[in-house]
Amino acid sequence: MTQGSYQQFCPVAMAAEILCTRWTVVVLRELVAGSTRFNDLRRGVPRMSPALLSQRLKDLEAAGVVCRVASQKDPGVLEYHLTPSGRELGPLVEAFGVWGQRWIETEPSLRHLDVTLLMWDMRRGLVTAPLPKRRTVVHFQYPELPAKERSWWLIVDPAEPVDLCSIDPGFDVDLFVTADLRTMTAIWMGMDSVRSAVANGRVSLIGDRQLAADMQTWLGLSPFAKERKLAS
Missing domain, CATH: 3.30.1050.10 (SCP2 sterol-binding domain)
Known part of the structure; x- marks a missing residue:
């Protein structure tokens, strides 16, 4: 996570180093929405490569935002769960969506x-x-x-x-x-x-x-x- 460091003590800059890499907020959107398994996360980010998704999950785990746990229903399957730190990001992710809905014009939002x-x-x-x-x-x-x-x-x-x-x-x-x-x-x-x-x-x-x-x-x-x- 230090490769693209802003090298600033400001908490905004330090948070941005973790959250502002490509696809990270979108992956967080899926986790906040309740997806826990890799394949379910992939369905929420269908244009993201599996390799990049795996890397972003590793980055979030290293940052203490996500933890991997064995599924209670299928013990042989690993799931990704938000930590207390990750759950605290829920309102931030929601605020991103509210801002986008309010301020992104209709045509661009329906272009993709x-x-x-x-x-x-x-x-x-x-x-x-x-x-x-x-x-x-x-x-x-x-x-x-x-x-x-x-x-x-x-x-x-x-x-x-x-x-x-x-x-x-x-x-x-x-x-x-x-x-x-x-x-x-x-x-x-x-x-x-x-x-x-x-x-x-x-x-x-x-x-x-x-x-x-x-x-x-x-x-x-x-x-x-x-x-x-x-x-x-």
Whole structure:
């Protein structure tokens, strides 16, 4: 961590040496959001190489921000957990997101679309309370994407964590959602709404009428969606 040292005694400079390397704050975002396993962290940073992710985790561990522990469910699997020092960074990471939502213009923020990241974020932000007390399957389709990225299934089972599949799980589908990736990203970020997108023909909902009517509620949205845009 000393290679890029600012060589200043200022706490801001010393914190920046740890937190301001490329991808570090984004990795912290995933850890703060609750991801603990390497593969889950990778799904939250799909454009980051596994080697670089491994290096950033080692850097954070050396800085006392992260610790590696054996999984309680799978003792042979290592997990990455925030230390008390790391948990204290939660409000800082949230402040980054609030600032970005308020002050980054809409167009630039929708310039770098990523279906893997969007669906992973939607999976963990899903609000299950309004959904039926049975297995519910929602199939998202993005017709403009390559075949391997076009279809995604969100599976909500009251007895299990919400699951995300990019390969057909073989269950009956309760709701088909067809949209372009830009529109769905804008909805999730709070820059658009399900009702408006359906009315304008940018989103198609076929299947369970109640699921379709409640989509804006159970979709959950980005934790920053409530922040009002201040950028001109």
